[in-house]
């Protein structure tokens with residue numbers, strides 16, 4: 001556990017405050033105890049930071065002035081500035097590009113609907129990024145082609161959700177933006193804890209989904225959390241050779257191993273797992289490939305989410321025709337596989353794992369500078 005003295009990092013003989021939300025609640029309890037404060041003060045500060053979204057300790061009006069002043073020297077609270085905003089679907093989808101400083105920026109998206117249950121009205125979903133860039137190198141993904149810059153901290157992930165909760169209620173959070181969440185597992189899990197904690201945003205774990213290319217150690221750690229967080233595993237191919245071409249870093253993990261990991265997650269967490277499958281014209285979208293996919297995943301409580309590819313500049317890949325999408329979908333259904341085609345609204349958010357950043361970069365004409 002972090003000791004109180006760890007709060008301040010030594011830098012050239014000086015110290016600097018750290019983001020409050022980069023500490024866990026247990027760490028804050030210990031830190032506040034070190035300040036001689038009762039335990040509930042840490043939870044009070046957390047509630048102000050999360051439920052009220054304040055970015056100034058002075059605003060924490062039920063915390064004594066002396067402690068507020070101390071908190072301002074020990075911790076930071078900030079809202080990343082918005083570099084750009086764009087909206088689609090008559091405002092149902094809003095994307096923001098948030099400035100993390102040092103030249104780093106990430107996208108977060110608000111959808112005034114639930115992309116997995118489009119008929120469930122009134123649900124607001126936020127899609128967050130977990131890394132600047134990504135090391136996974138998926139050939140169809142613009143972020144993957146740009147490479148990895150750095151991991152986000154827990155506070156930087158939570159800040160994306162807070163950006164939208166300051167504007168209104170958020171029901172679901174999907175970890176499907178830039179980056180591979182389970183390549184940044186510690187920060188991802190720390191952010192999830194702040195989302196679900198009663199003294200945090202107090203969200204339902206079932207409203208949270210982590211999307212991964214299939215990092216098994218991370219899947220296991222997610223299961224260890226004991227929360228009913230949803231899991232989406234990107235397959236994108238019915239055989240390992242093709243999957244390795246599409247997700248070069250997947251080389252060490254086979255589809256059978258991923259299906260086993262999914263089965264274990266379902267058994268431990270009691271949640272259905274979703275397999276994401278980006279449909280690429282002439283690459284992985286034949287009916288025969290649908291039947292092979294069915295044979296690989298049959299028998300487990302999983303759902304296939306088909307995502308007609310959303311072309312990004314320079315990828316050289318195409319979106320299949322609606323007829324090919326329908327044929328693939330029907331072939332899976334005929335094999336008894338539970339499958340849906342991702343709803344088409346605005347940008348294709350789920351497929352947009354990593355595509356969003358480029359969407360901003362290449363559609364400058366659509367941007368409204370904040």
Ligand code: SF4
Nearest residue numbers: 134138141144179354
């Ligand atoms: S699709 Fe997701 S995991 Fe793959 S390179 Fe892009 S951001 Fe990374």
